[in-house]
Amino acid sequence: MAETATPLAGVKVLELGTLIAGPFCTRILAEFGADVIKIEAPGEGDPLRKWRKLYPTPDGDTSLWWFIQARNKQSVTINLKHPEGLEIIKKLVRETDIVVENFRPGVLEKSGLGWDVLSVINPGLVMVRLSGFGQTGPMAKQPGFGTIGESMGGLRYITGYADRPPVKSGVSLGDSIASLWGALGALMALRHREVNGGAGQVVDVALYEAVFAMMESMVPEFDVFGFIRERTGNLMPGITPSNTHTSKDAKHIIIGANSDGIFKRLMQAVGRVDLANDPQLANNTGRDARAKEIYGVIDAWVAAHDAETVLRITTAADVPASKIYSVADMCEDPQFLARKMFEKAQLPNGKEFLMPGIVPKLSATPGVTRWLGPALGEHTDQVLARLGYSAEMLIRLRNEGAI
Structure with a gap:
């Protein structure tokens, strides 16, 4: 893949997450040069490796989504339930700028990897915590996916037609919006650390709040006028036309x-x-x-x-x-092509395929795809060797189920 100057070169990120919200947050950071180590469970890995397999994939058992969502990341297998696995995480945290996690609140604390522990190991650490309802409040420890965030945050209520039940969009909007807030929060926290003596902090992103933040004038309209915005289909009342x-040809x-x-x-x-x-x-x-x-x-x-x-x-x-574009329309549209919104890449089996280009476009330090989503544990030996683990130690850790 292409090499270029990147704005986050030298920033070290540790991803403790699966599926969408946490991994999409770190994907953004990785696309702009951050050194992202993704921790996965030995033998299992991120469930996203198997998601969206609607058709037989050219690369055997791996979802095409995985190759995009995990691009530029290093995959390291660590068993977070094994004492030596936890010690490896702590060693990695010592040299990490940002930890991104999207477990249910309390899970990391039970493992001995809560903020109270990690911030002592590395006082300059920035910890991005993405969860359904945030780290505090009466619902904090309840499970919450992006669909719940969209519902509770107001998006679902106003999406669709008044005479029909609310509908969802065709993508995981709640997770993706939260990911963007997480990446933005991480960069703000890094800036604060840079100018305020090196102290880290927690970036607490709740999926429902991430969606709620996009709801425009909904709150003041209700508070001042008692007006509740409802579903209006494709119309935007108050904004006409x-x-x-x-069209005549049904477009x-x-x-x-x-x-x-x-x-x-x-x-x-x-x-x-x-x-x-x-x-x-x-x-x-x-x-x-x-x-x-x-x-x-x-x-x-x-x-x-x-x-x-x-x-x-x-x-x-x-x-x-x-x-209204389908993906087929996008792939042949001159504007998409001129803006390089598609990249050609090769799957591990050599088959060529298109993947989305990187957003936003930076004039001096654009994002870049260095490699696709890696094989499970592809970088384990390399990363742990850097921490001082010998080949014999790695064999022992594998035999004991720690990595």
């Missing part, structure tokens, strides 16, 4: 013309100069009062044209619009 429309197109100038240009483009010049529709308040009328006009216009024509006209009028 912004909706999904269906779904989103048109966002909710700013004053853009609305005027859209109406001119669809041949409704009367609406473009209507003083009542010159601002969002007036348009929202006549939303049904406006959406009827746009629906009828889109339905009379194929998607290509609709997008050609909206583009010429400088109106934001897009077909």
Whole structure:
């Protein structure tokens, strides 16, 4: 894989986590140069290695998701229930900048790896703790996945149509949003350590709070007006027009013309100069009062044209619009390709495949894929040898089930 300067080069990260929230957090750090050691259970590994196996995978028994989620990480197998396994973790912590974990609160404490212990071993340690409900509060020790975070954090309640039950998005949004907050919190804590005498701290991310933080004006609207935001399908009440429309060739197109100038240009483009010049529709308040009328006009216009024509006209009028993309659309779209949003890589068996490019785009120190998700325990001997373990000691530890 390509080599380049990276902003987090030299930052050492220890991942004690599985599946999505913790591993996605460390994936972000690894993509920008952090040295990430992922701890996995001997013989088992992260369950994500087997997830999303909807089709037979080209590489035998490993999920394609694994190769992306664990890229740039080193896999080290350690038995956290074995005394010598715990001692290895403590040795690693001495040279670690960031520990990322997503166990249920209390699990690490029972193992002797809580913040009270690790912060004594390494006072400059930053510990990112991702959990369903955070490290405190009456629900702290309850199990909580991303779906629960989305539900409790408000996202599910407002997603879907009013006459149907709430729906989920097609990806693990709750986990991923929490991961982003975790990575951001880790970098803020590192900055604090740098300018305030080297002290570390805990970054406590609750999945439901990570989702809740994205809920815009929901709280003040309720507190001031008693208004509870409900499911409204593809509409955004109070922001008009912004909706999904269906073309003559049955393609779904989103048109966002909710700013004053853009609305005027859209109406001119669809041949409704009367609406473009209507003083009542010159601002969002007036348009929202006549939303049904406006959406009827746009629906009828889109339905009379194929998607290509609709997008050609909206583009010429400088109106934001897009077909709703499938992954097939993404893979051939000029914008995706120009922004290098796909990388070609090879599976261990030599088969070539596409994987997502790295976000965000840094001009001087971009993220880079150095290697794909490793085999289980691929780096165990290398990492432990660096800690002073001899070949004979490694054999003994394996025989005893510690690694």
